[in-house]
Amino acid sequence: MAIIKTEHLTHCYSHGTPFEKTAVKDINLEIDEGELVGVIGHTGSGKSTLIQHLNGLLKPDSGKVYIDGTDIFESKEILQKTRFKVGLVFQYPEYQLFEETVEKDIAFGPRNLGMSEDEIKAAVTHAMESVGLSDKYRHKSPFELSGGQKRRVAIAGVIAMRPKVLILDEPTAGLDPKGRDRILSLIESYHRSEKNTVLLVSHSMEDIAKYASKVLVMNQGTVFSYGTVEETFSRAEEIEKIGLSVPQVTKLFDMLSKSGYEINEHVYDLDRAEKLLMQLISQKGGKRRAE
Secondary structure, eight states, X not given: OEEEEEEEEEEEXXXXXXTOEEEEEEEEEEEETTOEEEEEOOTTSSHHHHHHHTTTSSOOSEEEEEETTEETTSOHHHHHHHHHXXXXXXXXGGGGOOSSSHHHHHHHHHXXXXXXXXXXXXXXXXXXXXXXXXXXXXXSOGGGSOXXXXXXXXHXXXXXXXXXXXXXXXXXXXXXXXXXXXXXXXHHHHHHHHOOEEEEEOSOHHHHHHHOSEEEEEETTEEEEEEEHHHHHTXXXXXXXXXXXXXXXXXXXXHHHHTTBOOOSOOOOHHHHHHHHHHHHHTTSOOBOOO
């Protein structure tokens, strides 16, 4: 069943001015419950505008947005509930930290939901565990932490509200490689344990290929494609034509295939790439197709 559905979703900025721009146009999309969806597209493709509609931060100029089968703009009450049901983590969310301690910051959302103190404590503990923060950080000031730890506290603040859909807009932006890998592995672990729906907006094709189950490609305010990772990267040449890059291993194996080596699949995963390369090497340099 589709937990996210849009029908003819269209949104424009700066109506009636010389700067008027249609950011998303006629978006028809269905995302099933439990998917980890990678959202990719060049700057200005409509990614951020789309995800801000999914928890009601933006209202469509036309079209509908359904979460769990309900039109989120049907009433103010439904819209308010949706904003807790769909958790949205913006880029650099650590800039929104403000409480004295990590515990208080993470507890802010659950407290606004009206949870009891026992429920809040359990939600904070669960969220901290989900982002790999031990209990020793509970009473620390978030401003004493490293950049990566602050990022995890901010993500935990959204996770603590137990959203059915978690959307993360470039959650690794500005982090070093170690911090980036840590955040992504935690998101994958969270998705696996909670079995909810996660949307991961990223510019890194390698990250999307490694962690996502489905890929949504946006281009010029429309859906270019939506499908499995394999389906998406099998269209490598088309994706490159719209200004995006495919994983380096995909490019490598496409080149090998065009050079005549027998590679009968689209490769986008490093583990699979290693196995195929070892097979080619074991075949004394690889077996070329007959000319």
